[in-house]
Amino acid sequence: TLHLGIVGYGLVGKELVNQVLASAKGLESELGVRVEVAGIARSKTMVLLKPGSDGGLDGGAWPAGEEPVDLEKMGSHLLAAAAASGGKALVVDNTASDAPAEMYEKWLAAGASVATPNKRAGSGPYPRYEKIMAAAAAGGSHFLYEATVGAGLPIIFPLKNLIRAGDKVEAVEGIFSGTLSYIFNTWKPGMKFSDVVKEAKDKGFTEPDPRDDLSGTDVARKVTILARECGLKIELGDVPVKSLVPDALQDWSPADGANLGDAFVEEIKAYDDEM
Amino acid sequence: TLHLGIVGYGLVGKELVNQVLASAKGLESELGVRVEVAGIARSKTMVLLKPGSDGGLDGGAWPAGEEPVDLEKMGSHLLAAAAASGGKALVVDNTASDAPAEMYEKWLAAGASVATPNKRAGSGPYPRYEKIMAAAAAGGSHFLYEATVGAGLPIIFPLKNLIRAGDKVEAVEGIFSGTLSYIFNTWKPGMKFSDVVKEAKDKGFTEPDPRDDLSGTDVARKVTILARECGLKIELGDVPVKSLVPDALQDWSPADGANLGDAFVEEIKAYDDEM
Numbered sequence: 001t002l003h004l005g006i007v008g009y010g011l012v013g014k015e016l017v018n019q020v021l022a023s024a025k026g027l028e029s030e031l032g033v034r035v036e037v038a039g040i041a042r043s044k045t046m047v048l049l050k051p052g053s054d055g056g057l058d059g060g061a062w063p064a065g066e067e068p069v070d071l072e073k074m075g076s077h078l079l080a081a082a083a084a085s086g087g088k089a090l091v092v093d094n095t096a097s098d099a100p101a102e103m104y105e106k107w108l109a110a111g112a113s114v115a116t117p118n119k120r121a122g123s124g125p126y127p128r129y130e131k132i133m134a135a136a137a138a139g140g141s142h143f144l145y146e147a148t149v150g151a152g153l154p155i156i157f158p159l160k161n162l163i164r165a166g167d168k169v170e171a172v173e174g175i176f177s178g179t180l181s182y183i184f185n186t187w188k189p190g191m192k193f194s195d196v197v198k199e200a201k202d203k204g205f206t207e208p209d210p211r212d213d214l215s216g217t218d219v220a221r222k223v224t225i226l227a228r229e230c231g232l233k234i235e236l237g238d239v240p241v242k243s244l245v246p247d248a249l250q251d252w253s254p255a256d257g258a259n260l261g262d263a264f265v266e267e268i269k270a271y272d273d274e275m
Numbered sequence: 276t277l278h279l280g281i282v283g284y285g286l287v288g289k290e291l292v293n294q295v296l297a298s299a300k301g302l303e304s305e306l307g308v309r310v311e312v313a314g315i316a317r318s319k320t321m322v323l324l325k326p327g328s329d330g331g332l333d334g335g336a337w338p339a340g341e342e343p344v345d346l347e348k349m350g351s352h353l354l355a356a357a358a359a360s361g362g363k364a365l366v367v368d369n370t371a372s373d374a375p376a377e378m379y380e381k382w383l384a385a386g387a388s389v390a391t392p393n394k395r396a397g398s399g400p401y402p403r404y405e406k407i408m409a410a411a412a413a414g415g416s417h418f419l420y421e422a423t424v425g426a427g428l429p430i431i432f433p434l435k436n437l438i439r440a441g442d443k444v445e446a447v448e449g450i451f452s453g454t455l456s457y458i459f460n461t462w463k464p465g466m467k468f469s470d471v472v473k474e475a476k477d478k479g480f481t482e483p484d485p486r487d488d489l490s491g492t493d494v495a496r497k498v499t500i501l502a503r504e505c506g507l508k509i510e511l512g513d514v515p516v517k518s519l520v521p522d523a524l525q526d527w528s529p530a531d532g533a534n535l536g537d538a539f540v541e542e543i544k545a546y547d548d549e550m
Contacts, residue, residue, distance in 0.1 A: 019441050026439075031439070164298075165298065166294050
């Protein structure tokens, strides 16, 4: 049995759980592996599930038995379930935040694998990155982060394999932001910048905080991740980017309870003339 | 230690051995795996090497100790070396011929992995393909054939993973032959067809037998491989293709000792008017 811990239960987390439940039978017959959701965490609360009780998650429901979020406790719950079944533990981090990344080292060292599109570990402080990589090697576990660059396209592992096979990287070229590419290709003279950003956000192209796209931070994160794959010990700040976020909004926060993305799109309307 | 058996020692086989020897130290320090060439076979002869004696292969030399080729014996030699070192055995098939494919099932079932760009297994008789896949599962070994479609680009395993993750394939579209693409893009009215084929061959774009490209067989093989990944139990003959090989040359063979590709390019000159 593969015991899954899901961190983040928004659009992506719910969809993932639905897909896991829908595919579980096929995976069991094809690969001989039972896949079970053993815990779900969101920003303030979590639920740890007993073996065989993940049917209650159907349709993205939030199960009963909620308690305050404690990622360390969730990890122990998964590892105990894996030990009991003779299986494995895997944490899927669907967030874009730093809190789960702080836990990766511990999880991996204890033998739980981590799969995530979250770019915080790969582009965060180099010493933490190095510890995470070492923990996976020491724990016999896997740190799976292919989706941090290029989404569903295989970029990172093919690059890693080319380098392992003795190739030298001379340059990496590409469009590193679908969001910025969409914005630059959609904007035409006479259009309001804020309208184009709103469109990109409504289509689901932006990061949860659109400033990560507009500031170039998201691009810089991906460049950092690929540069580290090529052996460069660089930090996020070493990647030069030019920000499109108005100075006044760089430290802005939305009102309590407001959706960050929606509120930000309202806020930048005031800066359309500058763009 | 990973004990390698190399089948095929032409341009590709020699280059592979050189790259393995050049990368061995780096792989050992990065992955903790010693990689050693333990045997090399070519069409009529082979050499089985003692542990630590692969330095003699430097620069593509053919080592002393030649004996008649016996792929079964080579497999046993690799597996014995793996058992002695507590390591693994891997056969790399660099050929485009059927003889090694006939051995895959046995090798895989015995625990030796197989890596190859040879399309014969994936597009050969379905019952053999099925046995090869089952043998890898039973032997705990790996059948690695990513390079059979798309060369260095990751196509097969991402497709496999999408399907495992629950995606349904509606269509696969692509340019399935770099060779034909080159020929169609290069040929202009007034040019001789045979000149364009010669150019493609001289640049190393064609299969060893250019008829595999011109007849569409190479394309049909790749389509068969991908279709099987999608769950279709099809045979090579189920893929409709239109051949560019003149009828009279379909069963033609070159004179003894002649290079097949070079001789074929000479031969098709007579058919330039028909093309």
